[in-house]
Every structure is written in structure tokens, then in C-alpha cells.
Amino acid sequence: MSTGLFLVQALNGLQLGILLFLVAAGLTLVFGVMDFINLAHGVQYMLGAYLGAALAAATGSFWLGLLWALPAALIFGLLLEVLVFRHLYDRDHLSQVLATFGVILFLNQAVKAIWGAAPLQVPVPALLEDGVVLMPGLQYPLYRIAVLCAGIATALGLWFLVERTRLGMLVRAGATNAPMVSALGVDIRRLFMLVFAFGAMLAGFAGVLAGPIFSVEPGMGDHVLILAFVVIVIGGIGSIRGAFIAALIVGLTDTLGKSLMPDLMRLFLDPSAARQTGAALASMLVYIAMAAILAFRPRGLFPARSG
Amino acid sequence: MPRLRLDVALTLLVLAALALAPLLGFGANHYLTLFARIMILAAAAVSLSFLVGGAGLASLGHAAAMGVGAYAVAILDAHRLTDITIVLPVAIVAAALFSLLTGAIAIRTEGVNFIMITLAFGQMAFFTASSLAPYGGDDGYTLYDRTEIFGLRLMENRLFFHYLCLGFLLFCWGFCAMLLASRFGRVLRAARENPLRVQAVGFAPYPFRLLAYVIAGTLAGLAGVLFANATEFVAPAYMGWQRSGELIFMVILGGLGRLSGAILGAVLFVLLETWLPNLTTHWKMIFGPLLILAVLFMRGGLIGFLGARRG
Amino acid sequence: MxxxxxxxxxxxxxxxxxxxxxxxxxxxxxxxxxxxxxxxxxxxxxxxxxxxxxxxxxxxxxxxxxxxxxxxxxxxxxxxxLARSFQITSIIAGFSVLENVALAAQAQSGSSFGFLRPAAGETVLNDAARNALNEVGLADRAMIIAGALSHGEKRALEIAIALATRxxxxxxxxxxxxxxxxxxxxxxxxxxxxxxxxxxxxxxxxxxxxxxxxxxxxxxxxxxxxxxxxxxxxxxxxxxxxxxxxxxxxxx
The missing domain is CATH 3.40.50.300 (P-loop containing nucleotide triphosphate hydrolases)
Known part of the structure; x- marks a missing residue:
């Protein structure tokens, strides 16, 4: 593989990592603070993509679509919290897995019922249509660079929010020791709702950003969800820093693996078999990485909970 | 304990109904196909219930072990090896070995990480199956023949197959119940509730849990052999996390902590999944909320619900 | 000395x-x-x-x-x-008092990788458990679910469990x-x-x-x-x- 192609794949990997981080950040906070497994976090990403696509089509502008999709995703997250999730906080993990699995079934199908099963195309906004010349003869889409920057900016903002503000301190304390925070007189339910809605919005944001890059289709959240879980488990549940590093690891591993593995397989197999086997092996790489990391560090790279 | 008798009685009633169904006019092929699906998934759910409710190991990768059994049938079929004397040992060894290797790592973790790592192993199995180009890859593999029993094509006899599945389900139920009541099962049950206490009387829970994981995985693998024969088809989706989620759902729907619950849950699940699509193509929009409502309002599952009704 | x-x-x-x-x-x-x-x-x-x-x-x-x-x-x-009891009561709340102690006895009596016989019917274990319960004065509570014991009784049960590990x-x-x-x-x-x-x-x-x-x-x-x-x-x-x-x- 040429250096140029490698560079492109590495950028793609980083960008997948950033999107994963936006999804995983909410997931890990919800998990860390509320000890709540939310499988439906992936459909919130999907919903963001659909809302972004639909609103962009309705307003005729990607930017207006983005602007409206964020509060819509937030409100939707709140709605789900009030209707379903808050009744599950004191239940065991399996019950949470199941009920949120029900939410996935419903929303995947609802999206199909409303927008049809065929993928939606979201045009890249005109402002970012051009490419950037990485090196002579090699262009990289400006939109993807923008996604990378927006993701990094959000990550920095989030880091600031969690590490440097009072609210963030409560959230961090909640991730380490929820009963203590509650004993300090903080309205833990309100805090939960806030974290939850915020996480939903981040996932929705990732969905809107992903719209023009990946196809917007029912079930698109499922794959991302599983990868996001891999991210938070590798990173250590409840840790934003862990989620960021793990997201980049997962994004890079997945993307580079998918472009390198078929080439590697071609050394052993005929081309068509190499493509299929290589792709499947590449998909396995992140899970192998996760199993390997958990085998040596059963609580992830940066465990937030001390107890 | 009247509750115990009620759920066992109800389960026995269901099994009796399944035993008599072909004789009572439900012998048509589409009924038998449905029954086979119910019984095979119920058997897999029982093995999962043993693992989750008995040993406290909430695996979200149980379908993978089942899929290993199914793929053993498919891969041997591609090489024209269809006799049970080969298929059965290979499937058992493959499922047991898969469970042993994944379990050895997974059981080192706890709680949610265990759920996630079993899910990851399930996904690995899923993608491995997708990569098996000679055996159908993504598209799955259609069997040439059902498994033969000492050279006889008994499995193609629908009635024989029906009672074979029923027998296997009964075996799983009885076997898991026996294990849970034994010394081995007592350590498992104790370790589920209070692992520290178990260590403090002199047991290391790890080997007990690992063995339970291997046993449950092997039973699931056997269920996979039957499933492959029932559908005469094997696909990566058999191993996916959605299928694992469905198995978990059956266990919880029926009532965690009772093996019979898994059977009742599987019956209800498959019936719903078969009946709802008749109502609307968007049946999952009904199924999803039903699932949520079941979790929210039927604590203890069907059995808990029935028990509460009576009490 | x-x-x-x-x-x-x-x-x-x-x-x-x-x-x-x-x-x-x-x-x-x-x-x-x-x-x-x-x-x-x-x-x-x-x-x-x-x-x-x-x-x-x-x-x-x-x-x-x-x-x-x-x-x-x-x-x-x-x-x-070397047996221990815990500062914070650590029993198996869902087991009967007898089974709590029988579990400990089981650790001292043969292999626990036994799969066929119901453990609840093993007289060797039950007798050992009853002896330990006798010593701490809980013999008449043997068949109760351990979680339902009073606090003091749970403390005594912990000691019985420890005793059953010989x-x-x-x-x-x-x-x-x-x-x-x-x-x-x-x-x-x-x-x-x-x-x-x-x-x-x-x-x-x-x-x-x-x-x-x-x-x-x-x-x-x-x-x-x-x-x-x-x-x-x-x-x-x-x-x-x-x-x-x-x-x-x-x-x-």
C-alpha cells in the first residue's frame, strides 16, 4: 500500500474513531454515573442521522438541519428517559439490556415505517464540497477534515466540561461513587436526566455528521453501538479519557484492518476469497483487541470506579 | 412451595401438548416446523438459563456456541460427512472447545464486562462465519442432507424429528436441573449470590464457573446441530448478538432462576414472533414495546407474574 | 511455650x-x-x-x-x-440456614465436582452442618431461609459456617x-x-x-x-x- 493511501486510511480511521467517541462518551457517562446499560444509544445515533437528513431536506440546508437536529435529538433522549429508562435504573443489567433492546426493535422499525428501508443520501454541504490536497496528486474531502475538527473540538469541550466545571465534578464523582453524590444533597435524578439527554445529543450529533459519509439506513446504529461498547469496555467504564483513547484505537484498527487485511490475505488465498476472508478478519480485529485487553486488564485501560 | 409446582406443572403441560400435537391434527408441515423451532430454541434457552440463573453468568454470546454446532453440521456437510457418528462428536468437541477458550478469558471479568466480552466473542464467531467463503460466507449455506443416524435418513422423517427435538428439550431440562441440585450446582448457586462467601469456605469459583460455561455452551452446540437440521440451512446470523439477545429474552420473559421459565419464555417468544407478522409488516413496532412492558411490569417473568397472581 | x-x-x-x-x-x-x-x-x-x-x-x-x-x-x-468470619455479615441469603453450613461442610468432604446426586440429600453433609448449627444454637432454625434470620442469628450462622470448614x-x-x-x-x-x-x-x-x-x-x-x-x-x-x-x- 502506498504512503498516500495509508495516510487516507489513517485519516478515515481517526474520523471513525472521533464519531465513535461522540457516541461512546454519552454511553460511558450514562453507564458510569447511572450503572445503566443502554443498548438504545446506537439508535439515538441513527435517529440523529435521520433527523439531520430529514431536516436538511426540509430546510434545504445541511446547517439548518444540523441546528434543528441537535435539540430534536436532545428532546428525544429526554422523552426516552422519562418513558422508559428512568424506570430501569434500579433494575439488574440484564433487564436493562432487554428493555433497551426493545427500544432498538421499535425505533429501527419505526424508521423503516417512516422513511422506508432504502438508504437515504445526504449531500455534503456546499461549503465543504472541495478537497484538500494532502500531497501532490492526493486529495482528501474537506468535509471529512471538518468532521475530524468538529469531533476534536467537541472532545475538548467535553473534557473541559467534565474536568473543569462543577457539573463535571459531580458527574465524575457520580461515576466513582453515586451514593456519595446523592448523600451530598445533589438531586441525582436531575443529574441523571441531564447526563442522559446530553449523551443522546452527542450521539445524535455524531449521527448528523456521519450522514453525508455513510449511508443513512435502518439498523445503522447497531453496528456503531457494538463498537461503542467495545470502546467503553476497552477504555474503562465511566472514563471519558479512556473512551477517547479507546475510540481512536478502535477506529484506526477497524479502518486500517479493513484496508490491509485483504492485501495480507492475498498472500495466502486467491483474490476473491482473500477479499471476503480479509474483510471478516478485519471486522474481528477490534473484538480481538478487546478480548486481549480484558484478558490482561479485566476492568479496561482506565477504570474510573475505584471500588 | 406451591409456586414451584405451578411453573413445573405448566411446563409439563406445554411439553405434553407438544408431544400430542402431531396426533391431534397439528401434524401439517408448517406446524411441525414451528414446533421444532420452539423446542430447539427452548433447549438452548434452558442451557442459557442454567448459566445465567444458576451460575450468575449473563452471557450475551450464547448464540455463538449454538452457531458453532450448526456450522459443524454445515462444514461436514460440504465434505459429504453427514453421519451422526461423525457430526455429533465433532459438534460437541467444537462447541465445548469454543466455550472453553472464550470462557477461560471471559470468566476472569465480572458483571457488565462479562456481558460485553461474551458479546465480543459472539461477534468474532459471527465474523468468522461470514468469512467462511467455501461454506456460504455472508449468504449462509444450504445443507445437501440432514444428518443421518447410522446411515438411516431418520431426520427426514418429520415425526421422528419432532420427537427427537422434544426428547432433547426434556434431556436439557432434566440434565440442567440435576446439575443445579448437585454439589457442583450448589457451589455455582452460592457463588452467584455471594462469591466472597464461597471463597471463604474454601472454593475457588473459577473452575466451577468455567465448567458450567462449557456445559451450557456444549448443550447450545447440540441445539445448533438440531437447528441446522430443522432449517437445512446455516447462516452467520445464527451467531449474531441479536440471536443471543433473543435467547436472553426468552429466559427473562419466562422467569430467571427457574429452568422451566426458559421453556415457557421460548414458547411465548416464538409464538409472538410467528403470529405478530400476520398483523402488520411493522410487527417489531409492537414487539419492541411488548418487550419493554414485559421487563417493566413482569418482574420475575411469567412465573413471577403467575405466582403473584395466585398469591 | x-x-x-x-x-x-x-x-x-x-x-x-x-x-x-x-x-x-x-x-x-x-x-x-x-x-x-x-x-x-x-x-x-x-x-x-x-x-x-x-x-x-x-x-x-x-x-x-x-x-x-x-x-x-x-x-x-x-x-x-484458617477459617474467617466477616465484619459485615456474609451469608448466602437465598439458601436455607442448613444449606449455608452444608456448603462449607462440602468443601471438607470429598470433591465438589459431583454432578449426579442432589446435594441436599447427602446425609454426611447435612449431619456435619447440623453439628455445627448445634454448637452455635441454631439447630432449630436449620430449615429457615438464611436471609430471614435476625441479625444476631446471622452472626451465629457465620460462626457455624466457619466451624463447618473444620x-x-x-x-x-x-x-x-x-x-x-x-x-x-x-x-x-x-x-x-x-x-x-x-x-x-x-x-x-x-x-x-x-x-x-x-x-x-x-x-x-x-x-x-x-x-x-x-x-x-x-x-x-x-x-x-x-x-x-x-x-x-x-x-x-
Whole structure:
């Protein structure tokens, strides 16, 4: 593989990592603070993509679509919290897995019922249509660079929010020791709702950003969800820093693996078999990485909970 | 304990109904196909219930072990090896070995990480199956023949197959119940509730849990052999996390902590999944909320619900 | 002097810069009650964790019945005859009282990789369990679900579980914690009955109980043993008074 192609794949990997981080950040906070497994976090990403696509089509502008999709995703997250999730906080993990699995079934199908099963195309906004010349003869889409920057900016903002503000301190304390925070007189339910809605919005944001890059289709959240879980488990549940590093690891591993593995397989197999086997092996790489990391560090790279 | 008798009685009633169904006019092929699906998934759910409710190991990768059994049938079929004397040992060894290797790592973790790592192993199995180009890859593999029993094509006899599945389900139920009541099962049950206490009387829970994981995985693998024969088809989706989620759902729907619950849950699940699509193509929009409502309002599952009704 | 059954030699444990266990040595002789006391935060719990094998010491040795057990896991130590009870009641709430104890008996009687016979029907285990329950006065509660016992009864059940592991030494971590006055009296009587047959390392806050039961007392403060000796010696020690000052009075 040429250096140029490698560079492109590495950028793609980083960008997948950033999107994963936006999804995983909410997931890990919800998990860390509320000890709540939310499988439906992936459909919130999907919903963001659909809302972004639909609103962009309705307003005729990607930017207006983005602007409206964020509060819509937030409100939707709140709605789900009030209707379903808050009744599950004191239940065991399996019950949470199941009920949120029900939410996935419903929303995947609802999206199909409303927008049809065929993928939606979201045009890249005109402002970012051009490419950037990485090196002579090699262009990289400006939109993807923008996604990378927006993701990094959000990550920095989030880091600031969690590490440097009072609210963030409560959230961090909640991730380490929820009963203590509650004993300090903080309205833990309100805090939960806030974290939850915020996480939903981040996932929705990732969905809107992903719209023009990946196809917007029912079930698109499922794959991302599983990868996001891999991210938070590798990173250590409840840790934003862990989620960021793990997201980049997962994004890079997945993307580079998918472009390198078929080439590697071609050394052993005929081309068509190499493509299929290589792709499947590449998909396995992140899970192998996760199993390997958990085998040596059963609580992830940066465990937030001390107890 | 009247509750115990009620759920066992109800389960026995269901099994009796399944035993008599072909004789009572439900012998048509589409009924038998449905029954086979119910019984095979119920058997897999029982093995999962043993693992989750008995040993406290909430695996979200149980379908993978089942899929290993199914793929053993498919891969041997591609090489024209269809006799049970080969298929059965290979499937058992493959499922047991898969469970042993994944379990050895997974059981080192706890709680949610265990759920996630079993899910990851399930996904690995899923993608491995997708990569098996000679055996159908993504598209799955259609069997040439059902498994033969000492050279006889008994499995193609629908009635024989029906009672074979029923027998296997009964075996799983009885076997898991026996294990849970034994010394081995007592350590498992104790370790589920209070692992520290178990260590403090002199047991290391790890080997007990690992063995339970291997046993449950092997039973699931056997269920996979039957499933492959029932559908005469094997696909990566058999191993996916959605299928694992469905198995978990059956266990919880029926009532965690009772093996019979898994059977009742599987019956209800498959019936719903078969009946709802008749109502609307968007049946999952009904199924999803039903699932949520079941979790929210039927604590203890069907059995808990029935028990509460009576009490 | 008799050979020590348990001998802790120069144990050290640091958490960051904090020495939680600082060169601790102590011995428990066969048939004696050796009490370990000390103000809150003295490092008693960490010390017990190191003796029972849930925390690994940075340095030092734990020798039990002549064997170095410093590197053994908790289950292996229990099998060697070192039983413990927990400060916070640790029983299997969903099991019957009998099955709680029978589980412990099972660890001492043949392999637990038995799959065919129902364990509840094994007379060997049930008899051993009933004997242990008899000793602590819970025989008539055998068939009750353990979670339904009163607090004092749960404390007694913990001791029965420990006894069923056929220990040579009992490590009792605040066996009286949370018990009412009547229950306390009953538990003290029970410990007195056990005293001749088992060596006991007793960690306890109830000073009255400690002085009534113990043959020897070691005082732990800030990770170090600051005094060790008979009850009269300890009562008279100024250092002990200083360590306890402001926390609780030593009854004289």
C-alpha cells in the first residue's frame, strides 16, 4: 500500500474513531454515573442521522438541519428517559439490556415505517464540497477534515466540561461513587436526566455528521453501538479519557484492518476469497483487541470506579 | 412451595401438548416446523438459563456456541460427512472447545464486562462465519442432507424429528436441573449470590464457573446441530448478538432462576414472533414495546407474574 | 511455650506513601484467644485481608501450622484450616440456614465436582452442618431461609459456617458488630465454649468482651503493634490509653 493511501486510511480511521467517541462518551457517562446499560444509544445515533437528513431536506440546508437536529435529538433522549429508562435504573443489567433492546426493535422499525428501508443520501454541504490536497496528486474531502475538527473540538469541550466545571465534578464523582453524590444533597435524578439527554445529543450529533459519509439506513446504529461498547469496555467504564483513547484505537484498527487485511490475505488465498476472508478478519480485529485487553486488564485501560 | 409446582406443572403441560400435537391434527408441515423451532430454541434457552440463573453468568454470546454446532453440521456437510457418528462428536468437541477458550478469558471479568466480552466473542464467531467463503460466507449455506443416524435418513422423517427435538428439550431440562441440585450446582448457586462467601469456605469459583460455561455452551452446540437440521440451512446470523439477545429474552420473559421459565419464555417468544407478522409488516413496532412492558411490569417473568397472581 | 499455630512475621503494606501495615508481627497459640484491638483506621481490616489472603503484603510472611501461606489464595488458606468470619455479615441469603453450613461442610468432604446426586440429600453433609448449627444454637432454625434470620442469628450462622470448614484457627472479624446486648451475651458465651477447641484471632471493638475473653491482646495503631500482652498489662499501658484517647474509654 502506498504512503498516500495509508495516510487516507489513517485519516478515515481517526474520523471513525472521533464519531465513535461522540457516541461512546454519552454511553460511558450514562453507564458510569447511572450503572445503566443502554443498548438504545446506537439508535439515538441513527435517529440523529435521520433527523439531520430529514431536516436538511426540509430546510434545504445541511446547517439548518444540523441546528434543528441537535435539540430534536436532545428532546428525544429526554422523552426516552422519562418513558422508559428512568424506570430501569434500579433494575439488574440484564433487564436493562432487554428493555433497551426493545427500544432498538421499535425505533429501527419505526424508521423503516417512516422513511422506508432504502438508504437515504445526504449531500455534503456546499461549503465543504472541495478537497484538500494532502500531497501532490492526493486529495482528501474537506468535509471529512471538518468532521475530524468538529469531533476534536467537541472532545475538548467535553473534557473541559467534565474536568473543569462543577457539573463535571459531580458527574465524575457520580461515576466513582453515586451514593456519595446523592448523600451530598445533589438531586441525582436531575443529574441523571441531564447526563442522559446530553449523551443522546452527542450521539445524535455524531449521527448528523456521519450522514453525508455513510449511508443513512435502518439498523445503522447497531453496528456503531457494538463498537461503542467495545470502546467503553476497552477504555474503562465511566472514563471519558479512556473512551477517547479507546475510540481512536478502535477506529484506526477497524479502518486500517479493513484496508490491509485483504492485501495480507492475498498472500495466502486467491483474490476473491482473500477479499471476503480479509474483510471478516478485519471486522474481528477490534473484538480481538478487546478480548486481549480484558484478558490482561479485566476492568479496561482506565477504570474510573475505584471500588 | 406451591409456586414451584405451578411453573413445573405448566411446563409439563406445554411439553405434553407438544408431544400430542402431531396426533391431534397439528401434524401439517408448517406446524411441525414451528414446533421444532420452539423446542430447539427452548433447549438452548434452558442451557442459557442454567448459566445465567444458576451460575450468575449473563452471557450475551450464547448464540455463538449454538452457531458453532450448526456450522459443524454445515462444514461436514460440504465434505459429504453427514453421519451422526461423525457430526455429533465433532459438534460437541467444537462447541465445548469454543466455550472453553472464550470462557477461560471471559470468566476472569465480572458483571457488565462479562456481558460485553461474551458479546465480543459472539461477534468474532459471527465474523468468522461470514468469512467462511467455501461454506456460504455472508449468504449462509444450504445443507445437501440432514444428518443421518447410522446411515438411516431418520431426520427426514418429520415425526421422528419432532420427537427427537422434544426428547432433547426434556434431556436439557432434566440434565440442567440435576446439575443445579448437585454439589457442583450448589457451589455455582452460592457463588452467584455471594462469591466472597464461597471463597471463604474454601472454593475457588473459577473452575466451577468455567465448567458450567462449557456445559451450557456444549448443550447450545447440540441445539445448533438440531437447528441446522430443522432449517437445512446455516447462516452467520445464527451467531449474531441479536440471536443471543433473543435467547436472553426468552429466559427473562419466562422467569430467571427457574429452568422451566426458559421453556415457557421460548414458547411465548416464538409464538409472538410467528403470529405478530400476520398483523402488520411493522410487527417489531409492537414487539419492541411488548418487550419493554414485559421487563417493566413482569418482574420475575411469567412465573413471577403467575405466582403473584395466585398469591 | 507451645509452637505458634499462626505466626505473622514482619508484614508490610503501603498504599501510596501511607504505611497501612508497618512491620506487624504477631502469633496465635493453639487454644488461645488472641485479641486484636485498635482505634478506627489503625489498619486492622487490611491486616486481616493479608492474613486471609485477599490482599497481598509488600513484605513479610504469614506462617500457618508450620507452612508459609503468604502466597496462597483465600480458598487455599481456608482448606488449610484458617477459617474467617466477616465484619459485615456474609451469608448466602437465598439458601436455607442448613444449606449455608452444608456448603462449607462440602468443601471438607470429598470433591465438589459431583454432578449426579442432589446435594441436599447427602446425609454426611447435612449431619456435619447440623453439628455445627448445634454448637452455635441454631439447630432449630436449620430449615429457615438464611436471609430471614435476625441479625444476631446471622452472626451465629457465620460462626457455624466457619466451624463447618473444620478449621484449626478462627479469625473472627468483629463477631459482635451490631448485635444487641442479649445477643452479645449469647455470642460471648458461644466464643467461650469454642475457646478450648480452636485457636481464635479475635478482632473486636467491644472492649468488655475482649477483656472477658482474650488470653492475649495486641494493640494496633497507625499500622504498628504498639503493645502486646496479657489483659492486665494492656489495661495498664499508657501507650494504649494514648492511642485510644478521644475514641473510647478502656473499661477498667
Amino acid at each position: 507451645a509452637e505458634a499455630l499462626l505466626s505473622v512475621q514482619g508484614l508490610r503494606k503501603h498504599y501510596g506513601g501511607l504505611a497501612v501495615t508497618n512491620d506487624v508481627s504477631l502469633e496465635v497459640l493453639p487454644g488461645e484467644i488472641h485479641a486484636l484491638i485498635g482505634p478506627n483506621g489503625a489498619g486492622k481490616t487490611t491486616l486481616i485481608h493479608q492474613i486471609t489472603g485477599t490482599v497481598a503484603p509488600d513484605a513479610g510472611r504469614v506462617v500457618f501450622a508450620g507452612t508459609d501461606i503468604t502466597r496462597l489464595s483465600l480458598p487455599r488458606r481456608v482448606q488449610a484450616g 478449621p484449626r484457627l478462627l479469625l473472627l472479624d468483629e463477631p459482635l458488630a451490631g448485635a444487641g446486648p442479649e445477643e452479645t451475651e449469647r455470642l460471648i458465651a458461644l466464643l467461650r465454649r469454642l475457646k478450648s477447641r480452636y485457636a481464635i484471632l479475635l478482632v473486636e471493638h467491644d472492649m468488655q468482651a475482649v477483656f472477658a475473653l482474650a488470653d492475649r491482646i495486641s494493640v494496633l495503631a497507625e499500622g504498628r503493634i504498639i503493645a502486646s500482652g496479657g489483659t492486665t498489662e494492656i489495661r495498664a499501658s499508657d501507650e494504649v490509653r494514648a492511642a485510644y484517647l478521644g475514641e473510647e474509654e478502656i473499661p477498667c
